[in-house]
Amino acid sequence: MGHPIHVDGDPRIPTLAAVSKANGYYGRHWRLMGAGPAVLKEEVGRALPINAAGGVGAIFAAMGLDPLMARGLGLIGRSAGLIAHVLEERSAPTGQQIWDLVLSQDPRNALPQRAGAKHG
Template sequence: MTVKTDIGTTTPDRITVRGKNISTEILGQFDFVDMIWWTTFARMPEQREKNMANLVLVMATDHGLTPSAISARLTYLGAPEALQGAVAAGLLGAGSVFLGSAQNVTEMLVRGAAPLTDEASDAQVRECARALVQEFRDARRPLSGVGHPIHIDGDPRIPTLAAVSRDNGYYGRHWRLMEAIAVVLREDFGRPLPLNAAGGVGAIFAEMGLDPLLARGLGLIGRSAGLVAHILEERESPTGQQIWDLVLAQDPRNALPVRQGARRA
């Protein structure tokens, strides 16, 4: 039995990725987005694809003390020898609520916009949005891509995501449908839930015609860089112990906690 991959091979004197010699044809010639596209699609990205991929990677890098950053810092508190474990812990929570929801939005928009063309009227787009919202309400399923616990009056990232999408030719029926969903929620159902970043990123990936899984994948790649930064900061200015102490302080049963292991200076 032969086990192989079409992505890369290694011999004693040569490493190839999708048929290119990494030493003579890739290193020094590809940037990181080039490499993502080459390994994933066996082709180089168009410039407008690179622009959008960089936009998503940069946006996903960090949002402050999010659940992923807290998870990474607390894991580092318990295992400071394992950077990879702390980063992995931060990524494991990338699901339908945090970070991974752009995949859900992409899937929803691809399906929901199937009856539409880019020339569809506003009324047609609104009707598709209304049908989608009603479908989720009837099924009692959460609707991804709208609402934010902090940016209740509108996610400040959305105007930039939309503007860059327009500049690069990726603003069409999927973006219009996502925006119409927020309008329908507000005007038809009395739910003021503006678009969030996942809604914008999902619209971008739907417009680009990319696999929805890549919407989550690029988010994970970008967030990995942010988590490494959090761990480096945690080493110099620890907050993990403070977070743990805050949790302990909420429960009187932990008034005299037993600490195991050595505390870092």
């Protein structure tokens, strides 16, 4: 539940729900996930919408998959994405610029001193 960027709702959830419905795997697990945000808002005091991991979890549970198998399938998807990022970084390096941008946008981050950078 919850997402650091999609605080008003994960845009992947409607698609996951539609695929789940189209294939006969939309039922009690999705209803349970759907009840979560309201309960969490009341109990925790902040919005925690369903995220993609929760939606995929509801699908895997509806399919009756062993949780360890479901976790493994999730890792396959993340691994494929990581490989794509590594190959992209090799041909068009942007990692350092993205890292510097992220660090500079949050005042809680301590920016590292670079060799040759002026101090003071």
